[in-house]
Amino acid sequence: MDELEAIKVTFFQECEELLADLEGGLLAMQDGNDDGDTVNAVFRAVHSIKGGAGAFGLEPLVRFAHVFETLLDARRSNEIPGTPDLTALLLRASDVLADHVSAARGLGVVDMDASAAMAAELKAATDPNAAPVAAAAPAVVEAEPAFEPAPVVIGAANELLGDDALDDDDLGFDFQPMTITLDAQAADAAVIENVWTVSIRPKSDLYRKANETGLLLRELARLGPVQATLDDSALPALDLLDPEAAYVTWSVRVETDQGEDAIREVFEFVDGDCELEIVRGEAPVSDLLATLKDAAAPAPAPAPVFEAIVPSLEVAPEPAPAPAAVEASVIAAPAAAAPVVEATAAPAPAPVAAAPAPPPAAPSGAKPAQIDVPGPGQSVIRVDPERIDRLIDLVGELVINQAMLAQRVGEYGIAPSSNLAMGLDELEQLTREIQDSVMAIRAQPVKSVFQRMPRLVREVANMTGKQARLVMDGENTEVDKTVIERLSDPITHMLRNAIDHGLESPEERKAAGKNPEGVVRLAALHRSGRIVIEVSDDGKGINRERVHSIAVKKGLISPDLVLTDEEIDNLIFLPGFSTADKISDVSGRGVGMDVVKRSVQALGGRISIASRPGQGSTFTLSLPLTLAVLDGMVVDVAGETLVIPLACIVESLRPKSEEIRPLGPSGHVLAVRDSFVPLIDVGVTLNYRDRSPAATEGVVLLVEGEDGSRAALVADAIHGQRQVVIKSLEQNYQQVEGVAAATILGDGRVALILDVDAVINLRRREPPRPADPTLIAAE
Amino acid sequence: MTRTVLTVDDSRTMRDMLRMALAGAGFNVVEAVDGEHGLEVLSAHRPDVIITDINMPKLDGFGFIEAVRVDDDYRAIPILVLTTESDPSKKQRAREAGATGWIVKPFNPEKLVEAIRRVAA
Numbered sequence: 077m078d079e080l081e082a083i084k085v086t087f088f089q090e091c092e093e094l095l096a097d098l099e100g101g102l103l104a105m106q107d108g109n110d111d112g113d114t115v116n117a118v119f120r121a122v123h124s125i126k127g128g129a130g131a132f133g134l135e136p137l138v139r140f141a142h143v144f145e146t147l148l149d150a151r152r153s154n155e156i157p158g159t160p161d162l163t164a165l166l167l168r169a170s171d172v173l174a175d176h177v178s179a180a181r182g183l184g185v186v187d188m189d190a191s192a193a194m195a196a197e198l199k200a201a202t203d204p205n206a207a208p209v210a211a212a213a214p215a216v217v218e219a220e221p222a223f224e225p226a227p228v229v230i231g232a233a234n235e236l237l238g239d240d241a242l243d244d245d246d247l248g249f250d251f252q253p254m255t256i257t258l259d260a261q262a263a264d265a266a267v268i269e270n271v272w273t274v275s276i277r278p279k280s281d282l283y284r285k286a287n288e289t290g291l292l293l294r295e296l297a298r299l300g301p302v303q304a305t306l307d308d309s310a311l312p313a314l315d316l317l318d319p320e321a322a323y324v325t326w327s328v329r330v331e332t333d334q335g336e337d338a339i340r341e342v343f344e345f346v347d348g349d350c351e352l353e354i355v356r357g358e359a360p361v362s363d364l365l366a367t368l369k370d371a372a373a374p375a376p377a378p379a380p381v382f383e384a385i386v387p388s389l390e391v392a393p394e395p396a397p398a399p400a401a402v403e404a405s406v407i408a409a410p411a412a413a414a415p416v417v418e419a420t421a422a423p424a425p426a427p428v429a430a431a432p433a434p435p436p437a438a439p440s441g442a443k444p445a446q447i448d449v450p451g452p453g454q455s456v457i458r459v460d461p462e463r464i465d466r467l468i469d470l471v472g473e474l475v476i477n478q479a480m481l482a483q484r485v486g487e488y489g490i491a492p493s494s495n496l497a498m499g500l501d502e503l504e505q506l507t508r509e510i511q512d513s514v515m516a517i518r519a520q521p522v523k524s525v526f527q528r529m530p531r532l533v534r535e536v537a538n539m540t541g542k543q544a545r546l547v548m549d550g551e552n553t554e555v556d557k558t559v560i561e562r563l564s565d566p567i568t569h570m571l572r573n574a575i576d577h578g579l580e581s582p583e584e585r586k587a588a589g590k591n592p593e594g595v596v597r598l599a600a601l602h603r604s605g606r607i608v609i610e611v612s613d614d615g616k617g618i619n620r621e622r623v624h625s626i627a628v629k630k631g632l633i634s635p636d637l638v639l640t641d642e643e644i645d646n647l648i649f650l651p652g653f654s655t656a657d658k659i660s661d662v663s664g665r666g667v668g669m670d671v672v673k674r675s676v677q678a679l680g681g682r683i684s685i686a687s688r689p690g691q692g693s694t695f696t697l698s699l700p701l702t703l704a705v706l707d708g709m710v711v712d713v714a715g716e717t718l719v720i721p722l723a724c725i726v727e728s729l730r731p732k733s734e735e736i737r738p739l740g741p742s743g744h745v746l747a748v749r750d751s752f753v754p755l756i757d758v759g760v761t762l763n764y765r766d767r768s769p770a771a772t773e774g775v776v777l778l779v780e781g782e783d784g785s786r787a788a789l790v791a792d793a794i795h796g797q798r799q800v801v802i803k804s805l806e807q808n809y810q811q812v813e814g815v816a817a818a819t820i821l822g823d824g825r826v827a828l829i830l831d832v833d834a835v836i837n838l839r840r841r842e843p844p845r846p847a848d849p850t851l852i853a854a855e
Numbered sequence: 856m857t858r859t860v861l862t863v864d865d866s867r868t869m870r871d872m873l874r875m876a877l878a879g880a881g882f883n884v885v886e887a888v889d890g891e892h893g894l895e896v897l898s899a900h901r902p903d904v905i906i907t908d909i910n911m912p913k914l915d916g917f918g919f920i921e922a923v924r925v926d927d928d929y930r931a932i933p934i935l936v937l938t939t940e941s942d943p944s945k946k947q948r949a950r951e952a953g954a955t956g957w958i959v960k961p962f963n964p965e966k967l968v969e970a971i972r973r974v975a976a
Contacts, residue, residue: 079875087868120865120910127939128868130961284924286933286955288976295973345956345973 087128091177094121095170096527102167103530110158118166119148125177134180136191141176143195144169147202156201165201169194171531270300270333275353277325282349289326295342300332329358461557464518471507471514472705472801478507479798479822508799515702519554522600522607525563526551529598532568536575543582543592544575549599555607556702562679563609563699569672570611570695571596578615578693588690590614606723607701612694618687620644627653645685649673682781682833708800708829709777710821711791714764717827719800719819720789724832726778728794733772744771746788748778757790758830761838762814781833789835798822802829814838858975859883861902863893863919864937865911869960873906876964882971890914894922897929904975905934906958906967909945917952924953933974937962 101118126141148166150156172186172194179186274296278289296302307325311317332338336354343352482500490497526548537544555563574596579585582592599610620641627633627647639647647653651670676683681699700706700723708719709728735747736755745752755776757768768790777789800819805812805828816831860882862873874884885900887893889911897905905923909916916936924930933955938946946957955974958967 083868083871083875086871090867117912120912123910124866124869127866127960130939131868131872133961284930285950285953286931287974291973291976342973 084132087132088177088181090128091125094125095174095177097121098170098173099167099527099530102163102170105158105163106160106167112152115148115152115158119145119152122148122173125173129180132180136186137173137176137180140173140191140195143198143202144173147198150202162201165197167534169198171534174531269356270331271356271358272330272332272336272339273355273358274328274330274339275325275351275355276328276343277351278322278346279349279351280320280322282346283320283322285349287346287349289324292342292346293326293328296328296330296339299334299338299342300330302331303329305329461518464514468514468518471511475507475511475705475799475801476820476822478504480824481822483822511705511799515556515705516554518557519701520557520560521552521554522560522563522609523551525560525567526598526600528564529567529571532571533575533596536572540576541581542575542579542594544579544594544596546571547595547597549597550601553600553602553607555600555699559607559679559699559702562675566672566676566683566697567598567609567611569669570697571598573669574611574613574615574693574695578613578617580616584616588616602701603698606698609697609699610694611697612692614692617689617691617693618645618648618685620689623647645687648685649683677833706800706802706817706819706829708798708819710795710798710827711758711775711777712793712795713762713791714759716759716764717795717821717825718758718791719798719827719829720777720779720791721816721829721832722797724779724781726780726786728775728777731771731776731788733770736771746771746776748786748788751786753778753786753788754836755788755790756835758835759790759792761835779832779836781836785836787832787836789830789832800827800829857881857883858903859885859900860971861885861887861893861896861900861905862907863887863890863896863905863911863916864908865889866908869908869937873967876962876967879964880968890916890919890922893919897923902932904971905932906937906971907934908937909949917948920949920952920954935970935974 098118098121101114101121104114105118122141122145126138126145129137129141147156147169151158151162156162172191175184175186176191178184276289276292278287282289293302293304305327307327308323310325311323317323330339336356339354343350346352478500482504485496485500492498529548530546533544533546536542575594579594579596580588580590585592585594595614597610597612599612601608601610624633624639624644624647627650628635630653632647632650632653633639649669649672653670673683676697676699679699681697683698684696685693686696687693706719707722709722709725711718711720729748731746737745737747737752739745739754744755746755755771757765757771759765760768769792771788771790774790774792775794777791777794778786779789780786798821800821802817803819805815805818808818812828814831814834815828816834817829818826819829821827860873860877862870862877862884863886864870864873865888870886870888874886877884885896885902887896890907891913893905893907894914907916907919911919914922920934920936923932923934930953934953936946936949936954936957937960938949938957939960949957956970958970
């Protein structure tokens, strides 16, 4: 059933938020912020998860959440003191809870033993005086199959309720006939067996809580034919009457085969708020009244006459099979002891109500649901992401179309100052604003990724015996959703690496005069139109000697190769490189930094490393803010149109011949101010042509790679700067070295977007250039 | 006449569940995310029945019920609290605050509608 499934999706979304709240609260507690609000918020998070899980019958999750909640409740009411140990325990419990949520979602499995052990720990912490709980005792935990129909019977119930909700035929009681074994001759006795006399004397509290005697009588009437008698003898004179007080007593004869429990259940909500007596059989009314009068303290003098008001002693009439329609009539007996209300079962569809016309008991034959959608979500709307993706696609097309239009108009040689050209400029401006706004809809803070990291750090630190503290910065930095989804893996890997390989053991740190607790910093920031993620540690830094010797031992580089520090550091990105002496659980899973590097590059991102011995390392990841659009320079190379990402371009220039120097058999360098940069002919690198024309005839674009290396790219001509919509080559064709993606230009032609770093590296690979480690790696 | 039920719960899941069950039974549903919000929605929509959670930020269920009960305009509105089997003391506190009845979580729609019928005129 769709609606329930949708709510389940909501539930898991909410779980994510609640788990984040939980962790945030616990971390605040860890930092000494132990006030009532924080503890309450933490409690509520677990409580809400439990509540929702209960609704979907996610048993293992409910059970674990319950144990967790019980401990938090004890903490909340200060039954147990807040200690760092307790907070640490709660944090670990929150991790197990998160696992349970994932398992309930069908993602992953819960470690049953760990969960049971944690539950035992939580129980022990809840009641420190109790005998230690056997660890084996707690629940068996297993992954819930995803979206297994929950035991909640909403589906069935809705069918039941769909057409005639609240119809008394369908609802309310279960019709589970009491099994009474009776002899044939005891039939008469059975009739008496089924007759009950119920006397009710409400207290004023009953009314204070908005309960109504009339509704109780209506409920009784659902069990079978009733006859109600009102004793108003305790009513004071009108001028003495306290409108808030309770004065009357009801005696009801009810004929039902549903037993005493069913009758008692009617009074569940008013338990304690009225005096109630349930007696089997036809108790003489007078006796009962006497009993109750005795119970009712100073009984005032004989009551004045009142017209008894019986509120809504009527049940929604239903023609054919509804024997329960109750005919009620009120007989006001002048000055007599008690007015009697007679209620008899009548098969007739039209009940006669003597009481002031009560509102219908129920919206019988309820029409399809009227859903009113005000409420809490007024400031937030939930939109299907596909709609936004579609919108972004369309705006992309709009950008292309606008560019085409501009180009066509340009072809007619219209002056830039003309109204048409100016109108087009405005259109371009608007198009860009629309695009930015649309992209902003899909932009999300990186928080959603960052918030998973504290747990990771805890786990990795535990596993490796390190002490690590995670410091996060810039969680609110926004980036397109498409990028966010793909940040998680590289960050996870870099953090693991920082703790496992970067941080020293507490002993080593102490020996080095450092705080035994290492600090790992995770930061996000915007820099020149890209998002930059930095992962740094204050560990020992890269041991270059060892990295070098390992690379030699593994045959990744030749032993006599002399490398700069930076080049050695970059060796760790080579496929097949692993620095750990022993393969650890954490990062030695055969997934090296080379995989991280490749996945980052596939996103149009770069990764670089800076390390200082004894002081730590910093990994810097830079990614485009969006995978949808790009500002680029459109250039001509060997008759082809290419786009070079603007973010890479430092400057463009026309070189003079004296600035170009030959280097080696075929290479050239360009003197740019005080330094030389390699001159790269894009046409040759991409195999558009065999020989490059003289660089002086073309245009040179000075570009900078992610690692800071510069190169001078030679192109034939520059067309100008343009925003282009990125169309993936991998999705539509296949990956091409040196090309990041493609786009459609204003004239409708496809242009390739240059991958500047790859072009720089391709050129480096040109033989013979053994000084570059990537060359050897590739072979 | 379609009756209006106000649901007050900080959990979106629970609000959605209540809405589904109640709308399916022909009720008009209005929602609030905590006790404070509940009091605002109350004056805007004048519900016939209120269903409220207990553990909520800002103003919890107890405070919310008490606030409704001291207001002459609203004190006659039946209030059902959502409770769990495990905590009878909370139910007792809610009753003392003025709750009319209660619904044990996890509820099923039949029980929910039955509880409303029992308290709503």
